[in-house]
Every structure is written in structure tokens, then in C-alpha cells.
Amino acid sequence: MKEKNPEYLTTLERGLTVLRSFNKSQPEMQLSEVAAATNLSPAVARRCLNTFVELGYVVKVGKKFLLTPEVLVFGSAFLASASIDSVVGEHLQRVRDETGDSSSISVLSGEDILYLAHIPTNRHIRLNAGVGTRFPAHATSMGKVLLAYMTETRAVEYFERAELKRFTDLTVTSKDTLKQQLIDIKKKGYCSVLNELDYGLVSVAVPVFDDNGNVLAAINCSTGASRIAQDELVRTRLPLLKVAAKDIQYALSKWPILLHSLLKN
Known part of the structure; x- marks a missing residue:
């Protein structure tokens, strides 16, 4: 396996993995579903999702998360x-x-x-x-x-x-x-x-x-x-x-x- 660059940000990788987990078959997901789709722990998935909510790339409706048009940027x-x-x-x-x-x-x-x-x-x-x-x-x-x-x-x-x-x-x-x-x-x-x-x-x-x-x-x-x-x-x-x-x-x-x-x- 290729050795990762010491400047590599694992946190950023996890965040992008969360964004990419939303698709046509899964346009909205609960926290547990995002964690399962990304193979991340619920705690990590939650932090990523809440960060994207704050940044405007994800919105939470009830218990479900979904992307906003801002990701088109x-x-x-x-x-x-x-x-x-x-x-x-x-x-x-x-x-x-x-x-x-x-x-x-x-x-x-x-x-x-x-x-x-x-x-x-x-x-x-x-x-x-x-x-x-x-x-x-x-x-x-x-x-x-x-x-x-x-x-x-x-x-x-x-x-x-x-x-x-x-x-x-x-x-x-x-x-x-x-x-x-x-x-x-x-x-x-x-x-x-x-x-x-x-x-x-x-x-x-x-x-x-x-x-x-x-x-x-x-x-x-x-x-x-x-x-x-x-x-x-x-x-x-x-x-x-x-x-x-x-x-x-x-x-x-x-x-x-x-x-x-x-x-x-």
C-alpha cells in the first residue's frame, strides 16, 4: 500500500467520504445510515455532518441529513x-x-x-x-x-x-x-x-x-x-x-x- 504523505489530513478525507455517501439511492440518511455507508464510527460521522451543517453543505430535517445546493460550488x-x-x-x-x-x-x-x-x-x-x-x-x-x-x-x-x-x-x-x-x-x-x-x-x-x-x-x-x-x-x-x-x-x-x-x- 502506498505510504500517505505526512501532510495528508485524515479528517478531511473522512469529511469528503461523508459528502460522497449521499447519492440517488440515498439522498437523505439518518446518522446511523451515514456511518454504515462510510464505515465511520457514529461519533466521527456525527462530527462531520454537524460541521457540514454549520458550513451550509448539509441540512438536517428531523433525524435525516441531506445535501444542499451549496455542494454544487x-x-x-x-x-x-x-x-x-x-x-x-x-x-x-x-x-x-x-x-x-x-x-x-x-x-x-x-x-x-x-x-x-x-x-x-x-x-x-x-x-x-x-x-x-x-x-x-x-x-x-x-x-x-x-x-x-x-x-x-x-x-x-x-x-x-x-x-x-x-x-x-x-x-x-x-x-x-x-x-x-x-x-x-x-x-x-x-x-x-x-x-x-x-x-x-x-x-x-x-x-x-x-x-x-x-x-x-x-x-x-x-x-x-x-x-x-x-x-x-x-x-x-x-x-x-x-x-x-x-x-x-x-x-x-x-x-x-x-x-x-x-x-x-
């Missing part, structure tokens, strides 16, 4: 300082305009992918996504691309921690099967997924590199499986995504703030 600060829309938005928009599919860029965050930008389709599809959306990496095309290019150390850590949850009958839940898929994806340079995160969804994704060959992010096209067959999606969208990935790579090389931020991810 953290995300908006990144978006404003990194100017991600101005750097990658036009390239994702071009893919969307040429295909009619939604187009997104994401990075790996723990066992999930985290959306940094999303250009939606005008058509109705079952998957709702936007900036800040998280999905389990193992069930998405962008996630599998990012997993395929992990360093050996990070791959070991991922497979030690990851719980490969089943979302459909086609979701890959075997770690051995996923490992083999990742080898194949890295050889091909792209990933396409059908009906793994939800039925009726098909997507294809490619990596975005920096000038030194490091993978920074992944971009994709996603649409309804009733609209286009998977092999046709790959045939027609993959060339467009590869061009967009190259254009984004070039744009990032001219925008060091965002480039360095993604490299630290």
Missing part, C-alpha cells in the same frame, strides 16, 4: 476553471450533429465513470446523463475503454475493490471475463456495449490520449438499440469518434490547466 468551480465546454464541447457537438446520437466525455473515478460533458440527442432514450453523472465502469463502453488502459497497479486495485453489479442479463459480472474483454479492447482501440447498463442502449467509445500516450478520458456515441444495429453503429460512428478524439487531444495540448487536471485523475 465544488463542481461548478472545476467547470469554470477548466473551461471544459470550450475545449471539448465543439468536438462532441460535431459528433452529435453528424450522427444524431448523444456524445459524451468521461473519466474514471474509483469504480465508476464520471461525466465531464454531455451533448444529448433530441431523441428519447432511457438513459439520462449529464455533467457529474456516474455509472459503474464495467457496464459502459467508456468505462471499459478507461479500464482497458489502466496502469497495472491501478488495475490490481480496481479488481480488488470492484463489485460487478448486474444491471441486465448481458452485464458482465465475471472478473475473469471482464479482464479478457479489456485485453481485447486495448488491442482494438475501442469498445462497443449493447444492453449491459440497460436494455435498449447501444454505444461505442474510444480513448482520448495526451501527446505522450497517456489516456486522459474516453468519448462515446450512445443511442437506442432499436435505431441502429451494433455493428452498424461501430462501422459508422467509430471513424467520427477517432477524429474527435484526435481533435480533443490537440485542443487539450493548448489548454494545460485542463490537461494537467485530467492527468492527475
